[in-house]
Amino acid sequence: MSELKHYFAPTNLDQAVECLKDGDVTILAGGTDLTPQSQAGRVKIKQTLMNIRHVSELAGITLEGDEIRIGALTTITEIMNNALVKQHLPVLVEACDQFASDQIRNAATIGGNICNASPAGDTLIPLLVLDASVELASMPEAELYRHSMPLSTFFIGPGKTRRSLCELVTCVRIPLPPENHVARFHKLGTRPALDISKISIGIAGTLKEGILSNVRVAFGAVAPTPVRAPRTEKALEGQRLDEATIAKVANVAKDEVKPIDDVRASAWYRKEMIHNITRRLLSHVAQT
Amino acid sequence: MSVAEKKTRIIEPDTLIGKRIRKMDAPEKASGKTRYIHDINLSGQLHGKILRSERIHALIKSIDVSAARALSGVHVVITAVDVPDQRPIGVARDHFPLKVGRVRSERDEIAAVAAETEEIAEAALKLIKVVYEDLPVISNPEDAIKPGAALIHPEPHGADGSHEHLKQGTTIAHKGKPDNVAMTFDYAHGDVVQGEAESDVVIEDTFRLHYVTHCCMGVSGMIAEFDASGNLLMYSNTQVPFLHKREFAEYLNIDPARIRIIQPPIGGGFGSKLDIYPFEVICLYLARTAKRPVKMLFTREEEFLASPTRQPVLLTLRSGCKKDGTLTFRQVHTLHDNGAYTSWGATTPFVMMQTFSSLYRVPNCDYHTAAVYTNNPYAGSFRGYGNLQATFAIEQHMDMLAEKIGMDPLEFRMKNAQDAGEITGQGMSFKSCGFKDCLTTAAQRSDYSRKVQENKANRDKPGNIKRGIGMASMLHVGGGAKIYPSDGCGTILKMDDFANVTLITGASEIGQGSETVLSQLVCEELGLPISAITVVNNDTAITPWDVGVHASRTTFIAGNSAIGAAKKAKAKILAVAAKKFECAESDLDLRGGFVIKAASGEVVIELSKLLRNLHFQDKAELVMTTFYYEPPSVHQDKGFKGDVSAAYAWGTQVVEVEVDTDTGRVRMTRVTGAHDVGRVLNRLGIEGQIEGGVVMGQGYALTEELLIENGVMQNPNFRDYKLVTAPEIPEMDIAFIESMDGEGPQGAKGVGEAPAICVAAATANAICNATGVRMFELPFTPEKVYRALHGQTPKRYWTPWKAE
């Protein structure tokens, strides 16, 4: 049985963050991770359950200067259908399109996906290759305090992030991709819907006259957190995407990851797939 | 009033047979109004929960339930000690509902609680302290038969080494088993040595079939209530109410006449509800002790852990043929992983040996099974009952033999396929047999022979997507199966004075559409619309005896029974009408709710009016009939020979796949099926049945697997136990071969299990056609296929072994 004593549904950010002050609070967004995890006894609901769904500051997708801001409460469905995202961040749509099922997408939020910090979280890989940063809000004194950090430094382990207990994730910010930007995502599971990634790959960069630069590569489900792949990025940086390069980079990628065996796949298979899918994605990029 | 006075009105002939008729329970189910066991609550009801073992194989040193008993809201806490009259249950009577002294698998029941709420019952379970002493775990059946292997069911001894009180009984649960062999089956016809000597080609391979489970949408559950006189009322999802009534009575040591079973609408049952499981008996003990109704419902995790699986099998098959394509012999050895206890899974050889001996004409056949105890989950019956496993091996060998002798695989099958009139080595008599039609129809509609060649030619072309096509066929009982003293079903039929029919049948509805098809058969006889019927089929106090829903028997057996009762009613009505209208009975018929002239369709009288005339007169009478149908099949002899079913169903399925060689992912693109169903009764129902079966077979082939490591289930949830989801379902083209079985109701045969049987075998053949790689172990998950494509799957060989 949980220790749940209070239920709180704040209607603005100040109330929400203030409630977090005493620390003994479980945050509820879409509940698609929290519900199964608490029922299975893997997560304990704390004294206060705070439903943040009525905090309007946490919703919506907007263009702010040269950044796109996606509020933490934005659902996967909303992201998929959003015109700004479709136009500027198609790789995020690609990832959302492989996310769970319609029912889950209607409830699951991007903030929940980030805070749940699963190595297989499907929006995390595109967010990493898009250089996203997370904004956190808290109330150390009487004032609301916000700060940001790059998503690439946010994750520290399965389900573990740098967010402190009294912080709320308010949004992610993604710089508008420059001209000639390309980005692709691939998720590999047993079946096309409702599956947890065995591995996932995101690749992004600027493609000019066949040369890829500003390269970002990220892998999911091969490490305790979603990870950037610096060695693979380096091998790709400034290269022309010909067959030889692609073959070489695929090998670098395979050597770079150190996955584990679990119920979903063996380490051997994961490495093979990192190789084959990296190769496939790069061929697709080369053809654009 | 005479016939001549009636205004002439003609009713044109019409039939319900072969029409697309909506399932009678569909509106309720689709609108969420069906009341499953989950929705039934009795006043004063308590909630039961079971404490399962924390260990896989261990001695129970002590159980302390004092804290649980002290928890407020807890009414009853029981362990084996509190139920001294426990009797062993199961097919081999090899376990007690509440385990005594020892646990043998992860699901083992140690204690049970009945409390005011589910939450309190859960909390009470957490307060029970059990001390265990671990024993070595046997999780591999090959280890279980090694000399000196630890025994799963040793003779019980007390702490001081003396025999325990359990010894006084005579069952395995009481006196133990000196080895780990739970059951053996040995069958032969002809002489395999001779057959092998005559062969030009001989092949031998080991196949491994995995654990899968039913995944019924409705989890297991029941409610038990004893009345003040000690009579028991059970709300139960059983598929076999009448047999279970008797069995429950044995476990409670009461007269079976005091047990009444009501089956609420059942949320799926593919054989999982054919045996009595510990939770059911435990629920009875709780209700008996609490003197209150007790409801017990599984969680989904429990459903995975503690409901029966399909039978995992290790199988070595040796087959031969001549150059001209004549099969010469088959020799089969299987090792069935029985799990810790014996349920129906151990008896799947009954069906498996039929496939080996009789699907094709094979003059010599030798079959052996040993089902052995391990510390794994135990297998029960599951749609297809061993036939998926047998067909997986046989149909791969059919392709491999054809390849060896350079014959087209379809031609090879046609050459050895059974025909009507055949009596097989096992004594099965094929009165109707559409097998060859199934083969040619499925092949033609899928363009099989051309595609086989084309795919082979394309194998080595560049590109990571390889296409493949594969075929497999099946034989299954389609006219019941005479396993129990009777394979019959009773019907009571009554008509009210508005010409509505109430059909009271022993046959249970478990979602397969039996209510609808039985209604159709009755209305067809009585010339009534389907809206004129009410079916009562779920209460042992009302319905006549039936052996249960299994063996694809309900349409055939209960259908014939219902027709029998309807024919009697019709005869009575026509006799009354003939007398009243002074004509011969044979001049009359029933159609559209009227008595009509058989020759012209001219209305004689409205049926409801005739029935009222009959009822409201001096010598009042009602139309009420009964019928009991027993199929003309026989029991097998000691050598497993005999014509056990009144009819046999046939089918061929062609599966097409795309294999992604980069990932090992197999996409099933198309399934072409041709099924000899005798005759299509409800077209909508049979299409649903076949499509559902194909998808179940697809899951068996591609995605589903219960992962058991050292006796521990790794994936008791739908996240990691992967059922097929909607986007993966292939295009299907299903053809029905109507062989018009002479004994079948309107010519129909049973088809419930048939569609699931061939898919995995045909998929294996399709993958091989696509890639040239043969796979002997299921399921074909991306990683397994990828490994096989990269030569990373060592070929397994299991040396045939036979229990002494």
Ligand SMILES: Cc1cc2nc3c(=O)[nH]c(=O)nc-3n(C[C@H](O)[C@H](O)[C@H](O)COP(=O)(O)OP(=O)(O)OC[C@H]3O[C@@H](n4cnc5c(N)ncnc54)[C@H](O)[C@@H]3O)c2cc1C
């Ligand atoms: C059937 C099913 C299929 C799934 N398939 C996928 C899939 O394909 N891909 C995938 O990536 N995931 C999948 N998931 C997981 C889940 O849906 C996602 O991780 C989802 O994005 C979580 O969002 P939520 O709003 O439901 O989070 P919640 O469950 O509400 O919260 C998740 C965690 O984050 C915390 N949290 C939420 N919002 C905030 C915030 N703003 N600030 C601080 N902490 C917060 C919560 O306290 C909790 O610990 C699946 C889940 C289910 C049940």
